[in-house]
Amino acid sequence: MRSKTLQIFLILLGVLFVALMLLLPLATVLAYALRQGWRIFAAAITDNYAVKALNLTLLAAGITLVVNTTFGIFAAWAITKFRFRGKQALTTLIDIPFSISPIIAGLVFILIFGRIGWAYPLLEAWKVKIVFAVPGIVLATIFVTFPFVSRALIPLMQSQGSDEEEAAALMGAKGLEIFRKITFPHIKWGLLYGVILCTARALGEFGAVSVVSGHLRGKTNTLPLHVEILFSEFRLTAAFAVASVLVVIAVIILILRNIVEYRLKKEEE
Amino acid sequence: MYVELKNLNKRFGGFQASDNISFGIEKGKLIGLLGPSGSGKTTILRMIAGLETPDSGDIFIAGDRVNDLPAAKRGIGFVFQNYALFRYMTVFDNIAFGLTVQKRDKEYIRGRVSELIKLIGLEKMEKRHPHQLSGGQRQRVAFARALAPNPHLLLLDEPFAAIDAKVRKELRSWLRETINKVGITSIFVTHDQEEAVEVADEIIITNSGRVEQVGTPIEIYKNPKTHFAAKFIGESITLADYDKLHGFEKVKGFDRAVLRPEFVHITKVQKELYPHASQRGIVENIFFKGNTLELRVDLGGQKITAYQSLDDASFSVGEEVSVLIYRLYLLGENEVRLEENHSIKSEGSFFI
Structure with missing residues (x-):
């Protein structure tokens, strides 16, 4: 009887917390965005700068995805299927972006590639611009979302062990063939899970990108930065309208994530 | 090769x-x-x-x-x-x-x-x-x-x-x-x-x-x-005071002995065959192993294990029995030696 009461209490607490902390703010965003009607909303999100910001966000997320997926697979592969010195250190290093504030990550890039950075003369000579330009935004996004794919893969690949790979290697299969035929079918759902999380984080990244972007409207402004600019200009409706675009993307990703998670669980059974 | x-x-x-x-x-x-x-x-x-x-x-x-x-x-x-x-x-x-x-x-x-x-x-x-x-x-x-x-x-x-x-x-x-x-x-x-x-x-x-x-x-x-081979193959127990067993004497350089259950024969006291080679023990435990019985016997402080066919006379826990040990593996520094119960031989010739 008591456990029943406890159960109801815990569920209520959970629901209340989620409603207050998550649903209410999200609903507010949407409500505020639509406060002045569809026309204003549509105008805000089809605004030239908003569209350019969305494009830049998608571009940065896209490049990040390719880079981090490739890196994540290789890192997870190396860590789980081989024995080498310093493996533990590598595993820990990969997690650094999770424990460092994104602002610091942004500052690091300024200190390396910015006007005061040691790599600046080199970049100047090659006429490459990183800080306050698109490459800087991409680099910052990559840094912040670095561990997602490898983190999703490592436990999965560890639990699988390397017996099947060894068996395949003993029969003469080469590295890529082993990966394609043996390893990949096992990790595909886990990989997709990592990729989705990585995408979600990349699309919403604010801190690190804010430092290196320079907020040049139409040039180095991503969608989250655009929201902030609108907000600080007291154009609240427009700010919330653009924010609602991010919310919708997030919800879609959330649904995808759940589908993949479901498949992943089924796979494990 | x-x-x-x-x-x-x-x-x-x-x-x-x-x-x-x-x-x-x-x-x-x-x-x-x-x-x-x-x-x-x-x-x-x-x-x-x-x-x-x-x-x-x-x-x-x-x-x-x-x-x-x-x-x-x-x-x-x-x-x-x-x-x-x-x-x-x-x-x-x-x-x-x-x-x-x-x-x-x-x-x-x-x-x-x-x-x-x-x-x-x-x-x-x-x-x-x-x-x-x-x-x-x-x-x-x-x-x-x-x-x-x-x-x-x-x-x-x-x-x-x-x-x-x-x-x-x-x-x-x-x-x-x-x-x-x-x-x-x-x-x-x-x-x-x-x-x-x-x-x-x-x-x-x-x-x-x-x-x-x-x-x-x-x-x-x-x-x-080797010691390891003697102990690993077969169900065996290691005994320190093997010279206390009837029919065996301490051999210099061999401190311990390995005894396998199949080297042990247990009979009722009345049916003892070789009185000089045998000794008395007390049954401590009997385990049913499906097709045999496993007996744990206390032999003046040393615990040994023996197998018993289900057709043989049945024993009960606490019963005094006659224990005959045919042979032992003696463990030396770097060798293993098979030692037979020498009392059986002398007694055998007596009977003939």
Whole structure:
């Protein structure tokens, strides 16, 4: 009887917390965005700068995805299927972006590639611009979302062990063939899970990108930065309208994530 | 010698997994590598296969030194402890894998795989996935997969460990027969002495990274060369004061003795045959073992174990019985000696 009461209490607490902390703010965003009607909303999100910001966000997320997926697979592969010195250190290093504030990550890039950075003369000579330009935004996004794919893969690949790979290697299969035929079918759902999380984080990244972007409207402004600019200009409706675009993307990703998670669980059974 | 290991050493960090391993295996033999877990038997197997690289020493297969040959080029079939079947492939694709990698033509592959499926008796199951098979069936598939590319040497790592007791017995004799039929030189690793004795032509006993003894099961049983071999093969107990047993005297340099249950004969006190060679003990416990009874007897402070047929006279706990010990293995510094009960002999001549 008591456990029943406890159960109801815990569920209520959970629901209340989620409603207050998550649903209410999200609903507010949407409500505020639509406060002045569809026309204003549509105008805000089809605004030239908003569209350019969305494009830049998608571009940065896209490049990040390719880079981090490739890196994540290789890192997870190396860590789980081989024995080498310093493996533990590598595993820990990969997690650094999770424990460092994104602002610091942004500052690091300024200190390396910015006007005061040691790599600046080199970049100047090659006429490459990183800080306050698109490459800087991409680099910052990559840094912040670095561990997602490898983190999703490592436990999965560890639990699988390397017996099947060894068996395949003993029969003469080469590295890529082993990966394609043996390893990949096992990790595909886990990989997709990592990729989705990585995408979600990349699309919403604010801190690190804010430092290196320079907020040049139409040039180095991503969608989250655009929201902030609108907000600080007291154009609240427009700010919330653009924010609602991010919310919708997030919800879609959330649904995808759940589908993949479901498949992943089924796979494990 | 078809397979020969010479002074093989392997160390994992501070752990000496192989300590100067040397032995040879004749062509066509079925060899059991027997030892407790952590004794280095799997490491030996993996070094032969090329899955581990020895720190020093040489491995020869068919007269060629294979140390620098990659695993795939050694002509070895390997059956993993948990089979390591490719879980996303069907039975057919699993068995065909080695041949597909070699890019053999489709017709040949189909022929060879169905031949092997027939050999392992899994016809009509080609399309199943590993998780749809029983443990015994998976083991057979792993076996067929290892044989498909026609290896010269088959290595099996604890082939029966993951299978329940009843199926294990069946599978043992099946594996033995099938390996004989195929006629391939094979080495299997096991920690189960019963399994090694039953399946292997020859046993190699390993302990803490070293080879203790090599020989046929009977040889090792009858003539254990080291302490470890004497204690490991057969159910045995070690006794310190073996000179307190009637019919045995302390031999200099041999401090302890190994006693196996089959060396002990227990009778009712009234039916004692050799009064001088026997002594009295008290039955402490009786265990029913299915087809025999196991008796624990207290012999003046030393506990011994004996077997009793179910047809023999029945004993009860606390009963005083006559205990006759035929023989013992005496353990010396570096040798093992078989010692017979000398009172039986003298008494025997008395009767005649």
